[in-house]
Amino acid sequence: MRITHLWLPGFILLPALANAQSALMALQPDRIFSGEKLYESGEWLLIKEGYVVDIIRTETELPPGAEKQQLKGKTMIPALIDAHAHLGYQSVNSWGAKNYNEANLLDNLSQYAYYGFSTVFSAGSDPVALINELRATIDLKSLPVATPLAAYGVAPTGFGPNNTFLDEIRTVEAEQETNILFGLDQTSDIQTLIKAVEPKRDAIIKIWVDDRAGTQPKLAEPLYTELVNQANQRGIKVVAHQQDSVDTARLVKAGVAGFLHGRFEDEIGEELSRSLAESNTFVIPNLGLSLLRNMTISEDPLLIETLPSATLSRLGSRVLAKTDKTMPASNSNDLIRWQLDQLISTLDASIKRSFGSATARGVPIILGTDAGALPDHFFGYTGHKELEIFVALGMTPEQAIGAATYAAASQLGLNDRGLLEKGRRADFLLLNANPLNDIRATQDIHAVFLLGNELDRKAIVGRLTQDRRD
Numbered sequence: 162m163r164i165t166h167l168w169l170p171g172f173i174l175l176p177a178l179a180n181a182q183s184a185l186m187a188l189q190p191d192r193i194f195s196g197e198k199l200y201e202s203g204e205w206l207l208i209k210e211g212y213v214v215d216i217i218r219t220e221t222e223l224p225p226g227a228e229k230q231q232l233k234g235k236t237m238i239p240a241l242i243d244a245h246a247h248l249g250y251q252s253v254n255s256w257g258a259k260n261y262n263e264a265n266l267l268d269n270l271s272q273y274a275y276y277g278f279s280t281v282f283s284a285g286s287d288p289v290a291l292i293n294e295l296r297a298t299i300d301l302k303s304l305p306v307a308t309p310l311a312a313y314g315v316a317p318t319g320f321g322p323n324n325t326f327l328d329e330i331r332t333v334e335a336e337q338e339t340n341i342l343f344g345l346d347q348t349s350d351i352q353t354l355i356k357a358v359e360p361k362r363d364a365i366i367k368i369w370v371d372d373r374a375g376t377q378p379k380l381a382e383p384l385y386t387e388l389v390n391q392a393n394q395r396g397i398k399v400v401a402h403q404q405d406s407v408d409t410a411r412l413v414k415a416g417v418a419g420f421l422h423g424r425f426e427d428e429i430g431e432e433l434s435r436s437l438a439e440s441n442t443f444v445i446p447n448l449g450l451s452l453l454r455n456m457t458i459s460e461d462p463l464l465i466e467t468l469p470s471a472t473l474s475r476l477g478s479r480v481l482a483k484t485d486k487t488m489p490a491s492n493s494n495d496l497i498r499w500q501l502d503q504l505i506s507t508l509d510a511s512i513k514r515s516f517g518s519a520t521a522r523g524v525p526i527i528l529g530t531d532a533g534a535l536p537d538h539f540f541g542y543t544g545h546k547e548l549e550i551f552v553a554l555g556m557t558p559e560q561a562i563g564a565a566t567y568a569a570a571s572q573l574g575l576n577d578r579g580l581l582e583k584g585r586r587a588d589f590l591l592l593n594a595n596p597l598n599d600i601r602a603t604q605d606i607h608a609v610f611l612l613g614n615e616l617d618r619k620a621i622v623g624r625l626t627q628d629r630r631d
């Protein structure tokens with residue numbers, strides 16, 4: 162598949178930007194949480210041509226001619242970043258290689274934007290050139306969707322992702338006549354790989370170090386050590402899918418940029434936490450991946466918004482018997498909250514301990530969901546649930562939002578976003594409630610702005626919820 166400009170007229174179906182602005186715009190919400198700092202004394206966010214000019218303390222300091230807008234009752238936070246997902250395979254209807262095409266990629270990215278995400282890192286399951294081309298087109302046309310990043314997938318030849326996903330990725334490789342997964346079996350493969358990857362702008366390599374319960378060979382330590390070493394010399398980031406905390410320790414030593422799965426269940430001890438913090442190596446807890454499997458997500462108003470009715474009936478609603486006196490009787494929002502709280506309370510004590518000590522020791526924990534890696538683990542929606550999990554496990558809401566914005570941007574090398582400060586992209590959410598009091602307020606979105614333009618969220622929903630055939 163080549164991205165051609167032929168598909169651009171199709172964008173009439175996608176939302177147009179509500180107001181393309183070039184003038185100075187000043188917004189005054191009740192509070193601004195920049196991703197790092199809290200402003201709640203009536204400050205104004207000043208925007209020009211899609212970028213933050215400054216945060217201004219008083220109205221009298223605003224430059225003349227600024228178009229002012231007061232946003233009573235609203236809290237502003239930076240747009241979110243999902244640092245671990247797999248684009249293209251999940252559609253609003255179904256999952257698999259058959260969905261991997263440009264229209265579905267754009268659906269996925271507009272779904273992310275709807276839920277307030279500016280950026281998504283798709284980890285090792287895409288033709289990288291295709292995603293790069295798509296990203297360039299999006300930048301060029303200022304299309305109202307999240308920015309996609311992709312990685313080259315590396316594992317022993319013929320392996321890497323779990324066996325089900327592996328088959329789907331191979332199907333896409335065959336259909337697109339391109340490589341997604343690159344084999345690493347001997348030292349000489351490293352040169353070839355680096356040569357292929359090096360000229361690409363901001364290349365990222367993802368390695369799989371996992372024997373999938375004995376069904377696959379594990380990428381050998383000398384091979385990944387040498388690969389990471391050579392990649393780092395050239396400024397190429399290597400991120401890892403690892404099996405357990407023993408691998409985590411070895412990979413930190415090798416110099417990977419971060420981990421796509423926390424493996425907290427395997428006890429990230431004091432020493433490992435310290436070395437992760439000292440080396441500024443990120444960890445994505447990814448706890449929602451297993452927890453959300455056990456929830457009646459099809460009853461969650463937050464998810465229902467973006468799915469066609471056919472998908473909701475396929476997912477089915479599970480009528481739960483009232484077996485616990487703390488279980489709410491009717492309200493869907495309350496029921497979903499209750500379910501997630503129950504599941505979090507059943508998490509192994511070692512996970513809670515590891516998560517707590519990693520947070521306390523300053524391990525760079527960032528948001529990632531693995532959305533799209535398996536059926537019905539939906540884009541955007543899952544990120545908000547992960548934030549709830551972070552806070553339930555002891556992060557402050559400030560830390561959780563930081564993990565999903567500023568920290569994620571800096572770990573991915575995106576210095577133009579993730580923080581509301583002078584010179585960065587004006588990508589932000591306006592929330593109807595204060596997430597610093599209750600993190601669930603990130604789910605109560607009044608508006609999403611990307612590059613200073615308000616998204617037409619209704620139009621996105623209109624498109625996503627159309628009943629259609631794959």
Ligand SMILES: [Zn+2]
Nearest residue numbers: 246284531534
């Ligand atoms: Zn993944």
